[in-house]
Amino acid sequence: MAIVTGAGGRGNSIGRAYALGLAGAGAAVVVADLNAAGAKAVADEIVAAGGKAIAATVDITDPETVAQMVGAANESFGGVDILVNNAALMVELGSQPASDIPLDDWNRILNVNLTGALICAQAVIPIMRARGGGRIVNQVSGGAFPAVSIYGIGKLALVGLTTTLARQLGREGIAVNAIAPGNTTSDAGKLLTPDDSPFIKYLEMNVAMRVRGAPDELVGTLLLLCSPAGAWITGQVIHVDGGWVLRP
Numbered sequence: 579m580a581i582v583t584g585a586g587g588r589g590n591s592i593g594r595a596y597a598l599g600l601a602g603a604g605a606a607v608v609v610a611d612l613n614a615a616g617a618k619a620v621a622d623e624i625v626a627a628g629g630k631a632i633a634a635t636v637d638i639t640d641p642e643t644v645a646q647m648v649g650a651a652n653e654s655f656g657g658v659d660i661l662v663n664n665a666a667l668m669v670e671l672g673s674q675p676a677s678d679i680p681l682d683d684w685n686r687i688l689n690v691n692l693t694g695a696l697i698c699a700q701a702v703i704p705i706m707r708a709r710g711g712g713r714i715v716n717q718v719s720g721g722a723f724p725a726v727s728i729y730g731i732g733k734l735a736l737v738g739l740t741t742t743l744a745r746q747l748g749r750e751g752i753a754v755n756a757i758a759p760g761n762t763t764s765d766a767g768k769l770l771t772p773d774d775s776p777f778i779k780y781l782e783m784n785v786a787m788r789v790r791g792a793p794d795e796l797v798g799t800l801l802l803l804c805s806p807a808g809a810w811i812t813g814q815v816i817h818v819d820g821g822w823v824l825r826p
Protein backbone atom coordinates (compact mmCIF):
# COMPACT_ATOMS: atom_id res chain seq x y z
CA MET A 579 0.00 0.00 0.00
CA ALA A 580 1.52 3.32 -1.13
CA ILE A 581 1.04 7.03 -0.61
CA VAL A 582 2.30 9.35 -3.36
CA THR A 583 2.22 13.05 -2.51
CA GLY A 584 2.02 15.65 -5.26
CA ALA A 585 0.37 13.10 -7.53
CA GLY A 586 -2.61 15.19 -8.57
CA GLY A 587 -1.09 18.26 -10.11
CA ARG A 588 -0.68 19.48 -13.65
CA GLY A 589 -1.80 16.81 -16.18
CA ASN A 590 1.40 15.03 -17.08
CA SER A 591 3.15 15.10 -13.72
CA ILE A 592 5.85 12.92 -12.23
CA GLY A 593 3.60 12.12 -9.25
CA ARG A 594 0.92 10.82 -11.62
CA ALA A 595 3.49 8.58 -13.35
CA TYR A 596 4.63 7.29 -9.94
CA ALA A 597 1.06 6.60 -8.81
CA LEU A 598 0.16 4.81 -12.07
CA GLY A 599 3.43 2.84 -11.95
CA LEU A 600 2.91 1.65 -8.37
CA ALA A 601 -0.72 0.77 -9.09
CA GLY A 602 0.34 -1.13 -12.22
CA ALA A 603 2.75 -3.12 -10.06
CA GLY A 604 -0.14 -4.11 -7.79
CA ALA A 605 -0.01 -1.53 -4.98
CA ALA A 606 -3.11 0.16 -3.66
CA VAL A 607 -2.34 3.87 -3.95
CA VAL A 608 -3.39 7.01 -2.09
CA VAL A 609 -3.10 9.80 -4.66
CA ALA A 610 -2.44 12.84 -2.48
CA ASP A 611 -2.25 16.50 -3.45
CA LEU A 612 -3.28 20.01 -2.50
CA ASN A 613 -5.19 19.90 -5.77
CA ALA A 614 -8.29 17.87 -4.85
CA ALA A 615 -9.71 17.64 -8.39
CA GLY A 616 -6.34 16.61 -9.82
CA ALA A 617 -5.88 13.91 -7.18
CA LYS A 618 -9.35 12.56 -7.89
CA ALA A 619 -8.71 12.48 -11.63
CA VAL A 620 -5.55 10.37 -11.18
CA ALA A 621 -7.23 8.05 -8.65
CA ASP A 622 -10.16 7.61 -11.07
CA GLU A 623 -7.69 6.84 -13.88
CA ILE A 624 -6.11 4.07 -11.78
CA VAL A 625 -9.47 2.57 -10.81
CA ALA A 626 -10.68 2.71 -14.44
CA ALA A 627 -7.58 0.71 -15.42
CA GLY A 628 -8.47 -1.96 -12.86
CA GLY A 629 -6.19 -0.78 -10.03
CA LYS A 630 -6.88 0.26 -6.46
CA ALA A 631 -6.69 3.95 -5.51
CA ILE A 632 -8.28 6.69 -3.48
CA ALA A 633 -7.68 10.43 -3.61
CA ALA A 634 -6.66 12.49 -0.58
CA THR A 635 -6.56 16.25 -0.35
CA VAL A 636 -3.51 17.15 1.70
CA ASP A 637 -1.30 20.07 2.55
CA ILE A 638 1.95 18.34 3.46
CA THR A 639 2.92 21.30 5.69
CA ASP A 640 -0.17 20.74 7.84
CA PRO A 641 0.17 17.77 10.22
CA GLU A 642 -3.62 17.60 10.60
CA THR A 643 -4.36 17.00 6.90
CA VAL A 644 -1.36 14.66 6.71
CA ALA A 645 -2.86 12.64 9.60
CA GLN A 646 -6.17 12.53 7.70
CA MET A 647 -4.35 11.29 4.57
CA VAL A 648 -2.65 8.51 6.54
CA GLY A 649 -5.93 7.72 8.32
CA ALA A 650 -7.62 7.32 4.92
CA ALA A 651 -4.82 4.97 3.82
CA ASN A 652 -5.27 2.88 6.96
CA GLU A 653 -9.04 2.80 6.63
CA SER A 654 -9.16 1.95 2.92
CA PHE A 655 -6.12 -0.29 2.57
CA GLY A 656 -5.17 -1.39 6.09
CA GLY A 657 -1.77 0.29 6.41
CA VAL A 658 1.11 1.99 4.62
CA ASP A 659 4.16 0.21 3.15
CA ILE A 660 5.47 2.90 0.81
CA LEU A 661 5.64 6.68 1.10
CA VAL A 662 6.76 8.71 -1.91
CA ASN A 663 7.53 12.28 -0.87
CA ASN A 664 7.11 13.83 -4.31
CA ALA A 665 5.13 17.04 -3.60
CA ALA A 666 7.15 20.22 -3.86
CA LEU A 667 7.17 23.81 -4.99
CA MET A 668 9.19 24.05 -8.21
CA VAL A 669 7.55 25.85 -11.09
CA GLU A 670 6.09 28.36 -8.59
CA LEU A 671 9.54 29.52 -7.50
CA GLY A 672 11.20 32.50 -9.06
CA SER A 673 14.95 32.73 -9.30
CA GLN A 674 15.33 34.77 -6.14
CA PRO A 675 18.98 35.11 -5.19
CA ALA A 676 19.62 33.77 -1.70
CA SER A 677 21.28 37.04 -0.69
CA ASP A 678 18.01 38.93 -1.14
CA ILE A 679 15.25 36.40 -0.52
CA PRO A 680 12.67 37.62 2.01
CA LEU A 681 12.64 35.31 5.05
CA ASP A 682 8.94 34.63 4.56
CA ASP A 683 9.66 33.20 1.08
CA TRP A 684 12.62 31.18 2.36
CA ASN A 685 10.50 29.70 5.15
CA ARG A 686 7.56 28.96 2.85
CA ILE A 687 9.75 27.12 0.32
CA LEU A 688 11.65 25.05 2.89
CA ASN A 689 8.44 24.36 4.76
CA VAL A 690 6.97 22.61 1.71
CA ASN A 691 10.09 21.13 0.10
CA LEU A 692 11.80 19.90 3.28
CA THR A 693 9.57 20.04 6.35
CA GLY A 694 6.58 18.66 4.44
CA ALA A 695 8.53 15.48 3.68
CA LEU A 696 9.46 15.15 7.37
CA ILE A 697 5.84 15.60 8.45
CA CYS A 698 4.69 12.87 6.05
CA ALA A 699 7.51 10.56 7.12
CA GLN A 700 6.73 11.09 10.81
CA ALA A 701 3.10 10.20 10.14
CA VAL A 702 3.87 6.86 8.46
CA ILE A 703 6.93 5.64 10.39
CA PRO A 704 4.92 4.31 13.38
CA ILE A 705 2.73 2.33 10.95
CA MET A 706 5.74 0.95 9.08
CA ARG A 707 7.38 0.01 12.40
CA ALA A 708 4.27 -1.87 13.45
CA ARG A 709 4.26 -3.73 10.11
CA GLY A 710 7.95 -4.64 10.39
CA GLY A 711 9.25 -2.38 7.65
CA GLY A 712 8.56 -0.06 4.74
CA ARG A 713 10.04 2.12 2.04
CA ILE A 714 10.30 5.89 1.93
CA VAL A 715 11.40 7.53 -1.31
CA ASN A 716 12.16 11.25 -1.36
CA GLN A 717 12.07 13.12 -4.66
CA VAL A 718 15.12 15.35 -4.85
CA SER A 719 16.67 16.80 -8.03
CA GLY A 720 19.82 17.05 -10.09
CA GLY A 721 19.47 20.74 -9.24
CA ALA A 722 20.86 19.96 -5.76
CA PHE A 723 24.27 18.83 -7.12
CA PRO A 724 25.51 21.43 -6.48
CA ALA A 725 22.77 23.56 -4.96
CA VAL A 726 22.82 26.91 -6.75
CA SER A 727 19.27 28.06 -5.97
CA ILE A 728 16.82 28.09 -3.08
CA TYR A 729 15.12 25.11 -4.73
CA GLY A 730 18.46 23.28 -4.81
CA ILE A 731 19.09 24.10 -1.14
CA GLY A 732 15.77 22.51 -0.16
CA LYS A 733 16.45 19.40 -2.26
CA LEU A 734 19.98 19.04 -0.87
CA ALA A 735 18.56 19.29 2.65
CA LEU A 736 16.08 16.57 1.69
CA VAL A 737 19.08 14.38 0.80
CA GLY A 738 20.24 14.99 4.38
CA LEU A 739 16.86 13.92 5.72
CA THR A 740 17.10 10.80 3.52
CA THR A 741 20.49 9.68 4.85
CA THR A 742 19.59 10.58 8.43
CA LEU A 743 16.34 8.60 8.43
CA ALA A 744 18.03 5.73 6.57
CA ARG A 745 20.69 5.37 9.28
CA GLN A 746 18.12 5.67 12.06
CA LEU A 747 15.48 3.31 10.67
CA GLY A 748 17.42 0.63 8.79
CA ARG A 749 17.42 -1.94 11.58
CA GLU A 750 13.66 -1.61 11.75
CA GLY A 751 13.38 -2.67 8.13
CA ILE A 752 12.55 0.80 6.83
CA ALA A 753 14.61 1.80 3.78
CA VAL A 754 14.86 5.49 2.89
CA ASN A 755 16.23 6.56 -0.48
CA ALA A 756 16.06 9.48 -2.88
CA ILE A 757 15.56 9.79 -6.62
CA ALA A 758 17.26 12.73 -8.31
CA PRO A 759 15.66 13.27 -11.72
CA GLY A 760 17.20 15.38 -14.39
CA ASN A 761 15.17 17.75 -16.55
CA THR A 762 11.85 15.94 -16.90
CA THR A 763 9.09 16.65 -19.39
CA SER A 764 6.26 16.93 -16.90
CA ASP A 765 3.94 19.82 -17.73
CA ALA A 766 5.59 21.77 -14.88
CA GLY A 767 9.07 20.92 -16.15
CA LYS A 768 8.25 22.08 -19.68
CA LEU A 769 6.77 25.30 -18.31
CA LEU A 770 9.83 25.98 -16.18
CA THR A 771 12.45 25.27 -18.84
CA PRO A 772 11.12 25.66 -22.39
CA ASP A 773 13.23 24.28 -25.24
CA ASP A 774 14.85 27.63 -25.94
CA SER A 775 15.77 28.43 -22.31
CA PRO A 776 19.42 29.06 -21.40
CA PHE A 777 19.24 26.15 -18.94
CA ILE A 778 18.46 23.68 -21.75
CA LYS A 779 21.42 25.08 -23.72
CA TYR A 780 23.60 24.53 -20.63
CA LEU A 781 22.33 20.95 -20.30
CA GLU A 782 23.00 20.28 -23.99
CA MET A 783 26.66 21.00 -23.35
CA ASN A 784 26.89 18.90 -20.17
CA VAL A 785 24.55 15.90 -20.23
CA ALA A 786 25.90 12.59 -21.56
CA MET A 787 22.66 11.31 -23.12
CA ARG A 788 19.34 13.03 -23.90
CA VAL A 789 18.99 16.18 -21.80
CA ARG A 790 15.32 15.51 -21.04
CA GLY A 791 13.49 12.43 -19.87
CA ALA A 792 9.78 11.65 -19.60
CA PRO A 793 8.07 11.12 -16.22
CA ASP A 794 7.65 7.43 -17.16
CA GLU A 795 11.42 7.05 -17.35
CA LEU A 796 11.67 7.62 -13.58
CA VAL A 797 9.16 4.92 -12.68
CA GLY A 798 11.47 1.90 -13.01
CA THR A 799 13.80 3.29 -10.36
CA LEU A 800 10.91 3.93 -7.99
CA LEU A 801 9.66 0.37 -8.50
CA LEU A 802 13.13 -1.03 -7.82
CA LEU A 803 13.39 0.94 -4.57
CA CYS A 804 9.96 -0.28 -3.48
CA SER A 805 10.32 -3.93 -4.51
CA PRO A 806 11.97 -7.00 -2.94
CA ALA A 807 14.81 -6.51 -5.46
CA GLY A 808 15.64 -3.24 -3.68
CA ALA A 809 15.53 -4.63 -0.15
CA TRP A 810 19.22 -3.95 0.62
CA ILE A 811 19.35 -0.41 -0.75
CA THR A 812 19.08 2.44 1.71
CA GLY A 813 20.44 5.94 2.21
CA GLN A 814 21.15 6.36 -1.51
CA VAL A 815 20.47 9.02 -4.08
CA ILE A 816 19.76 7.45 -7.47
CA HIS A 817 20.31 9.86 -10.34
CA VAL A 818 17.99 9.33 -13.30
CA ASP A 819 19.10 12.07 -15.62
CA GLY A 820 20.86 10.79 -18.75
CA GLY A 821 24.23 11.43 -17.15
CA TRP A 822 23.85 15.04 -16.04
CA VAL A 823 25.17 14.70 -12.49
CA LEU A 824 28.20 12.42 -12.74
CA ARG A 825 29.30 10.92 -9.43
CA PRO A 826 32.68 9.35 -8.78
Ligand SMILES: NC(=O)c1ccc[n+]([C@@H]2O[C@H](COP(=O)([O-])OP(=O)(O)OC[C@H]3O[C@@H](n4cnc5c(N)ncnc54)[C@H](O)[C@@H]3O)[C@@H](O)[C@H]2O)c1
Nearest residue numbers: 584587591592612637638664665666719761762764766767
Ligand atom coordinates in the same frame (compact mmCIF):
# COMPACT_ATOMS: atom_id res chain seq x y z
N1 LIG B 1 10.06 18.28 -13.73
C1 LIG B 1 11.35 18.25 -13.50
O1 LIG B 1 12.17 18.56 -14.41
C2 LIG B 1 11.88 17.81 -12.16
C3 LIG B 1 13.26 17.56 -12.04
C4 LIG B 1 13.77 17.15 -10.81
C5 LIG B 1 12.91 16.99 -9.73
N2 LIG B 1 11.58 17.27 -9.86
C6 LIG B 1 10.73 17.07 -8.69
O2 LIG B 1 9.72 16.13 -9.02
C7 LIG B 1 8.54 16.40 -8.24
C8 LIG B 1 7.33 16.52 -9.15
O3 LIG B 1 7.57 17.51 -10.11
P1 LIG B 1 6.60 17.79 -11.36
O4 LIG B 1 7.48 18.23 -12.48
O5 LIG B 1 5.65 16.67 -11.57
O6 LIG B 1 5.86 19.10 -10.84
P2 LIG B 1 4.36 19.39 -10.37
O7 LIG B 1 4.32 20.86 -10.05
O8 LIG B 1 3.40 18.88 -11.40
O9 LIG B 1 4.21 18.52 -9.05
C9 LIG B 1 4.28 19.03 -7.76
C10 LIG B 1 3.00 18.71 -7.05
O10 LIG B 1 3.12 19.03 -5.66
C11 LIG B 1 1.88 19.55 -5.23
N3 LIG B 1 2.07 20.36 -4.02
C12 LIG B 1 2.73 21.53 -3.89
N4 LIG B 1 2.68 21.96 -2.62
C13 LIG B 1 1.98 21.03 -1.91
C14 LIG B 1 1.58 20.91 -0.57
N5 LIG B 1 1.89 21.84 0.34
N6 LIG B 1 0.87 19.82 -0.19
C15 LIG B 1 0.54 18.86 -1.11
N7 LIG B 1 0.87 18.94 -2.41
C16 LIG B 1 1.57 20.01 -2.81
C17 LIG B 1 1.39 20.37 -6.39
O11 LIG B 1 -0.02 20.59 -6.34
C18 LIG B 1 1.80 19.50 -7.58
O12 LIG B 1 0.77 18.59 -7.92
C19 LIG B 1 8.87 17.63 -7.40
O13 LIG B 1 9.38 17.22 -6.16
C20 LIG B 1 9.98 18.30 -8.20
O14 LIG B 1 10.78 19.13 -7.39
C21 LIG B 1 11.05 17.67 -11.06
